[in-house]
Amino acid sequence: MELPFAESYKIKMIEPIYRSTREQRVKWIDEAHYNLFNLRSEQVYIDLLTDSGTGAMSHKQWAALMEGDESYAGSSSYYNLKNTVKSIFGFDYFLPTHQGRAAENVLFSILVKEGDIVPGNSHFDTTKGHIEFRNAHTEDCTVDEAFDTDSYFPFKGNVDPEKLEHVLSKNKGKVKIMIVTLTCNSSGGQPVSMENLKEVRKVADKYGISVLFDSARFAENAWFIKKNEKSYNNKTIKEIVREMYSYADGMTMSAKKDGIVNIGGFIATNNQKWFEEASTFSIMYEGFLTYGGMAGRDMNALAIGLDEVTDSAYLETRISQVEYLGNKLIENGIPIQKPIGGHAVFVDAKKFLPHVPKEEFVAQTLANILYIEAGVRGVEVGTLLADRDPQTKENRYPKLELLRLAIPRRVYTNNHMDVVAAGLKNIYEQRDEIRTGLIIHKEAPIMRHFTVELYKA
Ligand SMILES: *Cc1c(COP(=O)(O)O)cnc(C)c1O
Numbered sequence: 001m002e003l004p005f006a007e008s009y010k011i012k013m014i015e016p017i018y019r020s021t022r023e024q025r026v027k028w029i030d031e032a033h034y035n036l037f038n039l040r041s042e043q044v045y046i047d048l049l050t051d052s053g054t055g056a057m058s059h060k061q062w063a064a065l066m067e068g069d070e071s072y073a074g075s076s077s078y079y080n081l082k083n084t085v086k087s088i089f090g091f092d093y094f095l096p097t098h099q100g101r102a103a104e105n106v107l108f109s110i111l112v113k114e115g116d117i118v119p120g121n122s123h124f125d126t127t128k129g130h131i132e133f134r135n136a137h138t139e140d141c142t143v144d145e146a147f148d149t150d151s152y153f154p155f156k157g158n159v160d161p162e163k164l165e166h167v168l169s170k171n172k173g174k175v176k177i178m179i180v181t182l183t184c185n186s187s188g189g190q191p192v193s194m195e196n197l198k199e200v201r202k203v204a205d206k207y208g209i210s211v212l213f214d215s216a217r218f219a220e221n222a223w224f225i226k227k228n229e230k231s232y233n234n235k236t237i238k239e240i241v242r243e244m245y246s247y248a249d250g251m252t253m254s255a256k257k258d259g260i261v262n263i264g265g266f267i268a269t270n271n272q273k274w275f276e277e278a279s280t281f282s283i284m285y286e287g288f289l290t291y292g293g294m295a296g297r298d299m300n301a302l303a304i305g306l307d308e309v310t311d312s313a314y315l316e317t318r319i320s321q322v323e324y325l326g327n328k329l330i331e332n333g334i335p336i337q338k339p340i341g342g343h344a345v346f347v348d349a350k351k352f353l354p355h356v357p358k359e360e361f362v363a364q365t366l367a368n369i370l371y372i373e374a375g376v377r378g379v380e381v382g383t384l385l386a387d388r389d390p391q392t393k394e395n396r397y398p399k400l401e402l403l404r405l406a407i408p409r410r411v412y413t414n415n416h417m418d419v420v421a422a423g424l425k426n427i428y429e430q431r432d433e434i435r436t437g438l439i440i441h442k443e444a445p446i447m448r449h450f451t452v453e454l455y456k457a
Contacts, residue, residue: 005320008313009410012059019045025372033453034368034438036377045375046416048405051343053256053263055409058308061260061301068297073288077296077303081266084303088238088310089245091268093275095282098293099265100216100254101126102286107212107252107267109281110274111177112136119167120179120214121159121192122146127179127214127252139167146190147399149337149348154228155193156339157184157221159200168207178204181214182221182244188402189217189322189341191224194232194243201247210249210271216257218244220342223315237310250274257343260305260409264294309409318342322407324414328421334428337402344406347424349382352403353434358383360437360457363401366427369434370403374423378405384449 032038250269326340335351363382382401
């Protein structure tokens with residue numbers, strides 16, 4: 001008999017979680033105005049709101065915190081992290097920042113100017129925000145397969161080289177950089193292939209533009225390359241990552257994801273001029289060059305996190321758990337986005353709750369029912385998140401209404417995933433009786449999903 005696969009670590013420290021009753025949850029979600037962001041974390045049994053900053057550090061990372069060097073300038077923790085960044089990504093120049101969006105803010109201060117166009121594969125919200133804030137624009141060049149939830153195409157994060165060439169040839173002089181997001185969060189944690197990274201590099205060279213990698217889930221991306229691109233099956237993750245970054249001019253990183261730390265980020269590049277120019281903005285916005293908004297101890301923990309996240313035994317554990325949940329849902333007939341991505345499972349709420357009118361926030365309704373059923377907190381990626389049209393003030397209805405179940409790194413076991421799957425199964429069996437959703441009582445003019453107050457229709 002083939003030995004089954006198990007986690008690549010054992011548990012040394014635990015944090016109790018509380019399994020509440022349905023009666024308690026009915027009361028709490030009403031007090032939270034049917035917005036899961038308003039719940040206290042103690043009111044949540046299994047928290048799949050985000051995989052950002054919610055991972056569990058290893059014993060080596062906790063030990064490294066104690067050795068953190070809090071010197072203002074030139075700390076050993078800074079050099080630990082700088083050396084790790086060099087060995088994993090191959091970049092000589094490095095600037096720490098307090099998180100990913102801060103890296104964007106510092107780097108885009110020198111690279112993005114009014115009127116610029118920045119193509120990419122479905123830019124992340126904060127990335128797009130920092131570009132648009134500078135009166136520049138993004139162009140989405142993601143492959144068409146990304147928008148078909150039933151397509152099993154393995155690299156739905158890929159950039160379509162023809163779409164990219166079209167943008168570049170139409171906008172000569174306006175495009176200086178492009179951004180490839182690894183994995184592509186907005187299309188469901190979908191990876192970009194090595195072949196595609198090479199192709200993108202070729203097109204970028206032809207038009208003389210620079211390529212930045214938005215790197216929050218770079219290691220998960222490398223895992224999919226190892227799994228699904230034949231010539232990489234026998235390469236180590238670290239070899240794959242080095243090759244991936246040989247096609248980039250620089251990177252921004254949210255260390256809260258594949259850094260496996262609770263806070264942090266950085267910029268890295270081989271472009272000395274970028275480094276020198278960005279340094280001024282780093283000092284203004286983040287802090288001196290050798291800490292940039294991070295504590296020495298956190299830089300130490302991040303250096304180890306980057307080494308651990310690029311270990312294939314870790315990645316196998318990680319991606320298998322996401323797959324485990326996704327496959328359980330598929331077995332129960334629950335409609336999810338396919339193929340299953342790297343950090344989250346996305347439930348197709350419109351297919352799940354066909355009788356709830358789109359005006360009543362289908363995915364938010366499902367998120368609420370799942371919380372009441374099982375104490376599980378997911379997040380809506382649908383009409384609430386899409387906000388209103390700034391001109392007409394009407395709701396914008398996106399193509400997909402999704403309930404995202406993001407899985408924190410090294411935090412839950414597959415038994416927890418079983419609870420999530422059972423909760424959704426119970427709801428799915430009663431879906432024909434669910435005919436009404438939620439109505440807005442109060443909302444902010446932008447980013448309303450964080451603070452919106454709703455009531456039951
Ligand atoms: C999270 C994320 C960011 C922003 O990083 P923060 O650390 O949350 O500021 C940028 N890009 C991608 C792809 C992300 O997932």
